[in-house]
Amino acid sequence: MGTRFGEYGGMYIPETLMNAVLELDGAYERYKDDAKFKEELRYLLNEYASRPSRLYYAANMTERLGGARIYLKREDLNHTGAHKINNALGQALLAKKMGKTRLIAETGAGQHGVATATAAALFGMECEIFMGRTDMERQALNVYRMELLGAKVHAVDTGTSTLKDAVSETFREWTRRISDTHYVIGSVMGPHPFPTMVRDFQAVISAEIKEQILAKENRLPDAVIACVGGGSNAIGAFYHFINDESVRLIGCEAAGRGIDSKDTAATMATGRPGIFHGMKSIFCQDEKGQIAPVYSISAGLDYPGIGPEHAYLASIGRAEYMPVTDDEAVEAFEYLSRTEGIIPAIESAHAVAYAIRLAPTMDKDRIIVINISGRGDKDTAAIARYRGRNIYE
Amino acid sequence: MNDIERAFENGKAFIPFITVGDPDIETSREIIKVMAEEGASLIELGIPFSDPMAEGSVIQEANYRGLRAGVTASDVFSMVRSLRGEGVNVPLAIMTYANVVFSYGIDSFLSEMEDAGFSALILPDVPYEEKGEFASVAALHNVSLISLIAPTSDSRIRMIASEATGFIYAVSSLGVTGVRSSFSSNIGEMVKTVRSVRPDIPVAIGFGIADAASARKMAELSDGVIIGSAIVKIIAKYGKEAAPYVRRFVKEIVEAIRGF
Structure with missing residues (x-):
């Protein structure tokens, strides 16, 4: 093959x-x-990891943002707390x-x-x-x-x-x-x-989303949003929608302190083609091909490359990749906690942040699915410190 | 006769390795000269890379020192042009990682290699399956892309050998580069398999060879030995003053493997 x-x-x-x-x-x-x-x-x-994970209609978030209907794919509810x-x-x-x-x-x-x-x-x-x-x-x-x-x-x-x-x-x-x-x-x-x-092992995410959204709304979503480091939860959430051209596939990468700063891990926004870690893909690197040190508040998105299928989906224009900063991710982390009572992983909060930007621009009959790839318990001490509270685990 | 044939023409070949820029480019120049004077058959020059996946800690550190010294591929090419201008005519190879070459532009990189008088390129993260985009361009510039075989290669050895150019780099044992006390028991068989398919291509053994005794043992089994970490350790210890110590080491190895 x-x-x-x-x-x-x-x-x-x-x-x-x-x-x-x-x-x-x-x-x-x-x-x-x-x-x-x-x-x-x-x-x-199913029996050990607790699948299928729920597709939850985020009524509070939908109402507050006043645009598209928002669903959360609850990968955070899996055994061990992530996809x-x-x-x-x-x-x-x-x-x-x-x-x-x-x-x-x-x-x-x-x-x-x-x-x-x-x-x-x-x-x-x-x-x-x-x-x-x-x-x-x-x-x-x-x-x-x-x-x-x-x-x-x-x-x-x-x-x-x-x-x-x-x-x-x-x-x-x-x-x-x-x-x-x-x-x-x-x-x-x-x-x-x-x-x-x-990808095949993670594709269960989009297989379930498709079945669940058809059951709840009798139609496909207009956008699926997921955070991207290497890109496994994103490709899992995208995969069964790749041939459904009407569904926007949006990956949110970690911009750290901004894509114009050195402290970023936004591969698509700042990288270029290269060969590293066994694959040809897009990598953050300097002009000599040295792999760049990257930064994000999220240890899970703090990677200088992206999976090759994402590089391909971007190259043919099938998926879009958006940088989201630490500040936006932390705000989204707090927003989802307060609005829906769901503390997302700081990685997943990058996807929530972009959805907060996107939803109000869409009509109320539109549908967004956000993949909540993991739960945020592991991040609470770090976010507290980010906010100036000296809490250690 | 090309440079690689010249490297293997007088008995067993000795192929020492250094990372260029470790600890600075002037010291590397000096070390290349003394290694050539002491009879190194071919010298492998590493271009530092940020994430050298096939290296053990000794050569990883050399890569970091080279990067701190700011050494780039262009610096390696100009250093070698200047050495050639001084009459240093030892055969030379570059050892680096695919991204350094890819980022430079494969054709530009190979064209610079040819112009500076390099005869071989070793990319440890480019196996047989991916060699096409590098080997085809290398051939146009009279540079051999060197094929590696490992103790885990088994039936792949015949396939790899059948398309190999220059010489074959036989990896002595599992794992990354670095001095070690034991070698794969089938290294002799690996060399025999290559010879049965390609009696015309020399085989040099590398990874883990530390001293004259192990060099002699590996030279008995093959056409040459490659030593990296043991030399890099000397450079790590003596820094800018390393050249005379490297000279002594190279002399010892050349004498040990002479006369088979």
């Missing part, structure tokens, strides 16, 4: 890993349409079928690390998580949570000590120990088949 989305994607990895990745590709091709595998995964997603579990369970099940006994993963905000550690605990597999030291400090509670689940968490001190360095370090670990180990990549990135496989 093809390894690319247009010109983006591919398999830019060291030869040492090639057979492992090809073996994974073969296994995924074999199991993805296998009735028993699909049934096992469906069972886990990451969809992919972690899928990959862990596949790894088990492949005879692997050890899972390794990178994590930024810690949600993917927690999801992977959870899946490892469930399947009785060994688990090691790589996390930038800066992120370990920002998300101390998630570090403890992973340890509680039986995972070993390694601090990554190289480079900028954040998500991109954790990804590099996990790839390095994989080249050291391949035969019993599967690398559970947390987003729609890395070499083929990861961007396709992770």
